[in-house]
Amino acid sequence: MTRFLLRNAVWIVLLFTTIAFVAVEPRLLSVRIFINVLEHSSILGILVIGMIFCLLAGRFDLSSESTLGFTALVGAWMVSTNPFFGSGWQLPPALVIVLMLGMGAGVGCLNSFFIIKLRVNAFIVTLAMLLALRGFTYVFTNANTMYDLPPSFAALGGYSIGGLLPISVILFLSLFVVSQFVLSYTTFGRDLYAIGGNREAAFAAGIRVDRRTLTAFVLSGMLGALAAWVLAGRLQAVTINLGQGMVFEVFAAAVIGGVSLAGGKGTMMGPLGGVLLLGVITTGLSVMPISSFWVDAVRGVLILAAVVLWRVTEIFEERWRTGTP
Amino acid sequence: MADRHTMTPAADADGALLRVRGLSKRFDHVVALDGVSFEAHGNEVLGLVGDNGAGKSTLIKLVSGVHRPNAGEIVFADREVAFATPRDSRERGIEVIYQDMALVDELEVWENVFLGRLLRTRVKTIDRRRMIAEAAELLESLGLGSLSPTAQVGYLSGGQKKAVAISRALYWDARLIFMDEPTAALAVVEIGKVLELIGRLRETGVAVVFVSHNLQEIFSTADRIMVLHRGQLAGIRQTGETDQDEIIKLMMGVR
Amino acid sequence: MQAGKILKHAAIAAVLALGIAVGGQSANADGYKVIYIAPQLNNAADIVIARNWQDVSESLGMDAVIKNAEISAKREADEWATAIALGYDAIVGGPVDSLAATISVKKANEAGIPVFMLGRTSAGGKVELIARADNISLGTIAAEELVRRIEEQRGEIAGKVLELHGPMDQVNARQRSEAIQAVLAKHPKIELIRKLQHWTPEEFFDITKSVASANELVGITMGSDVIPGVDAALDSLGQLKKIGEPGHIVVTGIDADPRILDLIGNDLWDASALQDMVGYGTILAHYIKHYLDGSFKITAAGPIDNPGAPYHGIEARWSEATEGWQIETPSRPVDKSNYTDPTLWGNAIKKYQ
Numbered sequence: 001m002t003r004f005l006l007r008n009a010v011w012i013v014l015l016f017t018t019i020a021f022v023a024v025e026p027r028l029l030s031v032r033i034f035i036n037v038l039e040h041s042s043i044l045g046i047l048v049i050g051m052i053f054c055l056l057a058g059r060f061d062l063s064s065e066s067t068l069g070f071t072a073l074v075g076a077w078m079v080s081t082n083p084f085f086g087s088g089w090q091l092p093p094a095l096v097i098v099l100m101l102g103m104g105a106g107v108g109c110l111n112s113f114f115i116i117k118l119r120v121n122a123f124i125v126t127l128a129m130l131l132a133l134r135g136f137t138y139v140f141t142n143a144n145t146m147y148d149l150p151p152s153f154a155a156l157g158g159y160s161i162g163g164l165l166p167i168s169v170i171l172f173l174s175l176f177v178v179s180q181f182v183l184s185y186t187t188f189g190r191d192l193y194a195i196g197g198n199r200e201a202a203f204a205a206g207i208r209v210d211r212r213t214l215t216a217f218v219l220s221g222m223l224g225a226l227a228a229w230v231l232a233g234r235l236q237a238v239t240i241n242l243g244q245g246m247v248f249e250v251f252a253a254a255v256i257g258g259v260s261l262a263g264g265k266g267t268m269m270g271p272l273g274g275v276l277l278l279g280v281i282t283t284g285l286s287v288m289p290i291s292s293f294w295v296d297a298v299r300g301v302l303i304l305a306a307v308v309l310w311r312v313t314e315i316f317e318e319r320w321r322t323g324t325p
Numbered sequence: 326m327a328d329r330h331t332m333t334p335a336a337d338a339d340g341a342l343l344r345v346r347g348l349s350k351r352f353d354h355v356v357a358l359d360g361v362s363f364e365a366h367g368n369e370v371l372g373l374v375g376d377n378g379a380g381k382s383t384l385i386k387l388v389s390g391v392h393r394p395n396a397g398e399i400v401f402a403d404r405e406v407a408f409a410t411p412r413d414s415r416e417r418g419i420e421v422i423y424q425d426m427a428l429v430d431e432l433e434v435w436e437n438v439f440l441g442r443l444l445r446t447r448v449k450t451i452d453r454r455r456m457i458a459e460a461a462e463l464l465e466s467l468g469l470g471s472l473s474p475t476a477q478v479g480y481l482s483g484g485q486k487k488a489v490a491i492s493r494a495l496y497w498d499a500r501l502i503f504m505d506e507p508t509a510a511l512a513v514v515e516i517g518k519v520l521e522l523i524g525r526l527r528e529t530g531v532a533v534v535f536v537s538h539n540l541q542e543i544f545s546t547a548d549r550i551m552v553l554h555r556g557q558l559a560g561i562r563q564t565g566e567t568d569q570d571e572i573i574k575l576m577m578g579v580r
Numbered sequence: 581m582q583a584g585k586i587l588k589h590a591a592i593a594a595v596l597a598l599g600i601a602v603g604g605q606s607a608n609a610d611g612y613k614v615i616y617i618a619p620q621l622n623n624a625a626d627i628v629i630a631r632n633w634q635d636v637s638e639s640l641g642m643d644a645v646i647k648n649a650e651i652s653a654k655r656e657a658d659e660w661a662t663a664i665a666l667g668y669d670a671i672v673g674g675p676v677d678s679l680a681a682t683i684s685v686k687k688a689n690e691a692g693i694p695v696f697m698l699g700r701t702s703a704g705g706k707v708e709l710i711a712r713a714d715n716i717s718l719g720t721i722a723a724e725e726l727v728r729r730i731e732e733q734r735g736e737i738a739g740k741v742l743e744l745h746g747p748m749d750q751v752n753a754r755q756r757s758e759a760i761q762a763v764l765a766k767h768p769k770i771e772l773i774r775k776l777q778h779w780t781p782e783e784f785f786d787i788t789k790s791v792a793s794a795n796e797l798v799g800i801t802m803g804s805d806v807i808p809g810v811d812a813a814l815d816s817l818g819q820l821k822k823i824g825e826p827g828h829i830v831v832t833g834i835d836a837d838p839r840i841l842d843l844i845g846n847d848l849w850d851a852s853a854l855q856d857m858v859g860y861g862t863i864l865a866h867y868i869k870h871y872l873d874g875s876f877k878i879t880a881a882g883p884i885d886n887p888g889a890p891y892h893g894i895e896a897r898w899s900e901a902t903e904g905w906q907i908e909t910p911s912r913p914v915d916k917s918n919y920t921d922p923t924l925w926g927n928a929i930k931k932y933q
């Protein structure tokens with residue numbers, strides 16, 4: 001029981017944070033706001049899933065936010081019906097979506113080519129990729145905002161069932177369930193833990209380390225593209241700075257959710273709690289009548305507190321396990 | 326495919342399961358292995374000895390596909406092989422208990438036992454329940470019934486970890502098993518168990534290559550003893566036709 | 581779009597994105613070498629400011645180079661240091677961080693290179709001329725248009741208004757926001773909900789959606805409408821109604837982004853206070869040329885007197901902090917009556933496509 005509580009500390013923190021916010025601002029207690037939190041969390045959540053695949057394998061993917069920005073912009077550019085700012089091609093949305101996912105996969109392949117074949121540090125590779133993709137976005141768009149997206153393209157991000165429940169929320173929650181299943185019940189998932197835990201042992205035991213790592217990066221890239229599609233539809237427009245700076249929240253959610261940055265340790269469900277916690281903090285702060293001057297500070301402090309709290313529960317778990325007071 | 330219940334380990338017609346010719350390996354300027362040739366047979370324990378850094382582990386890793394040799398040929402079960410990865414050698418029936426790259430601390434015992442070859446259900450999900458049960462059975466048969474298959478490996482003692490590594494090699498009915506210092510860091514009773522196990526493996530027809538720094542262990546288990554000195558083969562002797570003094574001299578490079 | 585155009589885009593973009601100086605190889609062999617260190621080039625407005633300034637400068641025979649500080653004060657300081665070392669005839673800034681940039685400006689002063697500011701300014705150092713939009717005017721017009729249209733829509737000036745304002749350490753964001761607050765404070769029945777954003781569409785969307793979910797809004801205004809998200813958020817709540825329809829939430833912005841012009845055309849956006857970046861970039865380019873030629877310098881406060889120059893008649897004011905002159909081009913409202921005006925930057929930018 002103690003162990004269960006400690007392992008799921010992020011959910012308990014989420015519960016108490018929510019209660020605290022609602023106590024201060026009762027208007028937060030509404031279905032609408034609840035759904036806003038989920039909707040806000042969906043983009044971050046999709047990126048976090050990709051990051052966790054890489055983190056479990058003992059690698060980083062810093063490029064997923066720019067994969068998001070790049071594929072969103074290029075996709076919107078290809079599909080836009082605007083006579084001035086689009087490509088003018090007005091490609092069919094279904095084709096564009098396939099192309100976007102393909103580009104995401106391509107970025108993942110490139111990342112893993114440099115990391116696996118050329119053995120460049122993952123941090124450097126994906127950081128360079130982040131910068132390169134940001135640069136390339138100019139090529140396609142002249143730094144313009146892309147808009148006039150066809151409704152069918154925008155549906156995934158923009159449509160809500162009954163005008164209330166966005167399909168992006170259903171998508172993101174199902175992705176978490178599916179990916180948790182992948183981690184727990186497929187050889188791919190289990191192999192990631194082995195690779196992140198001890199790459200040499202995994203290799204010696206016959207795990208195809210390179211192939212698994214490649215798959216993790218490709219998944220991360222494709223999830224970046226999927227998030228791009230959702231976000232483009234939601235905003236009905238794409239700017240060149242889309243997704244910029246999200247990598248910080250992606251890491252924060254993963255760490256709060258108990259994923260080890262050293263690899264081999266973590267689940268999907270913990271970070272889901274982390275994602276929702278960040279969502280509650282962001283949404284809560286935007287509804288609460290708190291002075292604008294304080295928003296950034298409060299946000300930063302709350303995130304820091306969550307990370308520290310995670311570490312504290314880890315220490316407690318260790319103590320509990322070893323019986324040391 | 327080395328499936329546990331289909332493969333019957335058997336020695337080849339002429340007796341040599343593994344034939345190695347002129348195997349060499351360089352790491353930058355260090356010559357770890359220099360033109361080593363030997364044979365390993367089914368129904369036989371080959372003791373492998375040599376000083377620290379003599380090239381014993383390197384030899385094993387070259388055969389199992391962890392490293393690629395710079396020169397030399399490896400014939401396994403009458404076919405020339407060049408394993409690109411340990412996965413390939415495992416598929417052909419070669420298991421290795423590595424000295425230094427064996428286990429994943431974050432994972433539980435059962436998963437380490439089945440590492441790289443997780444059992445799957447009909448719908449291709451991993452068969453956790455079956456693997457836990459089989460791991461328990463395996464540990465029991467090795468006299469390690471007290472070790473829970475769901476214990477996290479990182480928290481096990483050095484000897485227990487060794488036992489897990491041994492279990493993995495044993496689960497798959499291999500034709501050739503390399504044991505790189507399986508008795509190091511073990512208590513006397515445990516060492517006895519491992520030596521006994523090696524004896525039993527020989528009876529089932531497996532070829533065992535056994536590395537140890539303890540010559541007594543080598544002499545009590547090995548049929549033949551192979552000595553490496555600074556990457557070169559110093560000699561191979563029938564256990565009955567040699568003594569510790571000769572082996573030590575070979576190890577020290579004294580002729 | 582044909583291949584040639586894509587190539588052209590690629591070339592321009594590569595130059596902008598990578599910040600490669602092309603001025604050195606330009607045909608203006610004996611022209612002045614001038615450089616604009618842009619705070620960022622990641623939206624249409626910043627691109628228009630930079631490109632228009634560059635076009636006009638080159639048409640006046642100067643070598644005009646653009647560098648991108650990518651919203652990094654550190655990067656900006658490096659670019660300034662390089663520009664000083666290369667000995668440009670004039671440096672034009674538009675600081676990411678007004679305080680940090682002051683140090684760079686002082687270094688340029690020491691090196692004897694005249695400094696000008698485009699769009700934004702440093703907090704100190706000696707700056708010959710600041711040319712920018714009048715932020716007070718921008719904020720005032722955005723708020724006045726909002727109030728006027730709320731009255732038209734609702735019959736009274738009352739209800740909750742959301743203001744999406746930028747970080748208060750940015751001079752432009754603060755001045756615009758203060759002007760908006762000053763106007764709205766005159767209407768006691770207006771309840772102002774101020775929310776901080778950092779110019780990202782995700783924030784514009786999320787904040788608008790959250791606030792509009794928890795409150796019944798009558799109006800929304802913002803520090804810049806270059807960033808999308810507000811209309812999409814209202815749309816997703818089923819609250820994006822045409823002007824005049826019951827339940828329409830009045831929306832006014834600042835800058836008049838091209839996308840906003842289209843929304844205005846579709847009656848989905850009420851008005852925007854124009855930031856005339858084409859205007860002040862043109863003015864600055866001409867002034868720099870005259871300044872370097874020694875043919876004209878501002879010497880007194882009040883309307884500038886240099887007939888024929890595009891800055892003729894514009895009010896010059898002394899800026900204490902930057903020990904130099906500044907001119908602020910006034911804003912004007914853009915709405916359904918004038919959104920197709922080709923001199924609006926949102927329409928002018930189409931020629932760069």
Ligand SMILES: Nc1ncnc2c1ncn2[C@@H]1O[C@H](COP(=O)(O)OP(=O)(O)OP(=O)(O)O)[C@@H](O)[C@H]1O
Nearest residue numbers: 352355357375376377378379380381382383384424
């Ligand atoms: N991956 C490697 N990279 C570089 N040098 C290596 C590598 N592996 C082994 N060596 C070197 O090769 C030589 C042989 O090492 P090896 O591990 O095979 O010795 P060993 O006989 O197993 O020794 P020990 O009894 O200490 O385990 C040593 O000099 C070692 O430093």
Ligand SMILES: [Mg+2]
Nearest residue numbers: 381382424505
């Ligand atoms: Mg060794």
